[in-house]
Amino acid sequence: MSLTNFPGSANSSPLDPSITKVTIPALAEMKRQGKPISALTAYDYATARLVDEAGIDLVLVGDSLAMVVMGHDNTLAVTVDEMLHHTRAVRRAVRRALVVADMPFGSYHGTVGGGVANAVRFVKEAGAEAVKIEGPRVALVQALTEAEIPVIGHLGLTPQSVNRMGGYRVQAKTLEAVQQIKADAKALEGAGAGVLVLEGIPREVAAEITAELTIPTIGIGAGPDCDGQILVFHDMMNLSFAPKAKFARRYADAGALFRTAIEHYREDVEHKAFPSDEESYHLPSALKKEMQAERTAVEPFKQLRKA
Ligand code: KIV
Numbered sequence: 001m002s003l004t005n006f007p008g009s010a011n012s013s014p015l016d017p018s019i020t021k022v023t024i025p026a027l028a029e030m031k032r033q034g035k036p037i038s039a040l041t042a043y044d045y046a047t048a049r050l051v052d053e054a055g056i057d058l059v060l061v062g063d064s065l066a067m068v069v070m071g072h073d074n075t076l077a078v079t080v081d082e083m084l085h086h087t088r089a090v091r092r093a094v095r096r097a098l099v100v101a102d103m104p105f106g107s108y109h110g111t112v113g114g115g116v117a118n119a120v121r122f123v124k125e126a127g128a129e130a131v132k133i134e135g136p137r138v139a140l141v142q143a144l145t146e147a148e149i150p151v152i153g154h155l156g157l158t159p160q161s162v163n164r165m166g167g168y169r170v171q172a173k174t175l176e177a178v179q180q181i182k183a184d185a186k187a188l189e190g191a192g193a194g195v196l197v198l199e200g201i202p203r204e205v206a207a208e209i210t211a212e213l214t215i216p217t218i219g220i221g222a223g224p225d226c227d228g229q230i231l232v233f234h235d236m237m238n239l240s241f242a243p244k245a246k247f248a249r250r251y252a253d254a255g256a257l258f259r260t261a262i263e264h265y266r267e268d269v270e271h272k273a274f275p276s277d278e279e280s281y282h283l284p285s286a287l288k289k290e291m292q293a294e295r296t297a298v299e300p301f302k303q304l305r306k307a
Pocket residue numbers: 041060061062063064065102197199220230231232
């Protein structure tokens with residue numbers, strides 16, 4: 001049997017062989033070496049390029065796009081086709097980071113076979129390198145792993161369970177709930193999950209889960225002891241038009257930056273200050289002269305006709 005010989009090293013980016021592609025085993029190695037994993041959401045080509053070029057390890061096409069991009073009240077409405085559309089755009093932009101697609105609500109909540117079929121679409125039709133699913137769906141994680149689809153689990157505050165939880169509340173706050181989430185985390189790891197997202201749980205619980213698992217944990221509102229951190233792009237840039245959550249540190253105010261620029265542009269248009277002559281295209285001077293000469297020749301006849 002021969003090994004397929006891809007250009008560059010075995011884990012080089014298929015789009016750019018000079019770049020070492022982040023893979024699920026590479027993330028596991030980062031945990032072993034105690035190297036923190038950086039992750040961010042992205043939903044389109046431009047932001048995904050910025051995120052990837054900044055050296056972020058994992059790009060999640062999160063179903064949070066239902067809220068921050070599409071303006072829904074929660075994540076439940078976004079469809080598989082809509083998620084595929086955004087995943088394709090992100091995939092075209094990313095060279096190095098691991099591209100993970102979030103499976104939307106309803107796409108894996110029926111049969112295991114149905115969940116696998118939808119996950120295959122994310123890999124085949126959009127180029128996702130892993131899928132993320134919420135909740136302790138051990139049988140599905142096992143089936144996806146057997147189908148060669150890397151899975152990211154997601155426990156704690158799982159936004160697709162908003163109706164069952166009765167709102168977005170910090171989870172794992174009783175002894176029973178702590179024991180349950182720890183057991184769920186172990187079960188997902190045992191079923192083959194490659195990474196586990198922990199959202200909205202006490203720091204102490206996330207620390208214990210992180211210490212007990214060999215797979216990396218990535219936290220959001222789960223304290224600093226996880227193996228990595230993830231934020232929603234629009235939250236960190238103040239573009240989400242929502243009250244700031246306790247954990248969502250703002251790294252820039254792109255909302256204010258964009259608003260000022262847009263207002264400035266509107267004023268320039270209203271005052272005819274945009275575009276300037278330098279921002280306009282011009283005829284070649286020879287043609288300009290020719291047209292001028294033609295106008296001059298025609299002018300006396302026009303005057304005659306008027307008289
Ligand atoms: O959809 C999303 O953005 C997520 C992250 C918050 C982990 O699931």
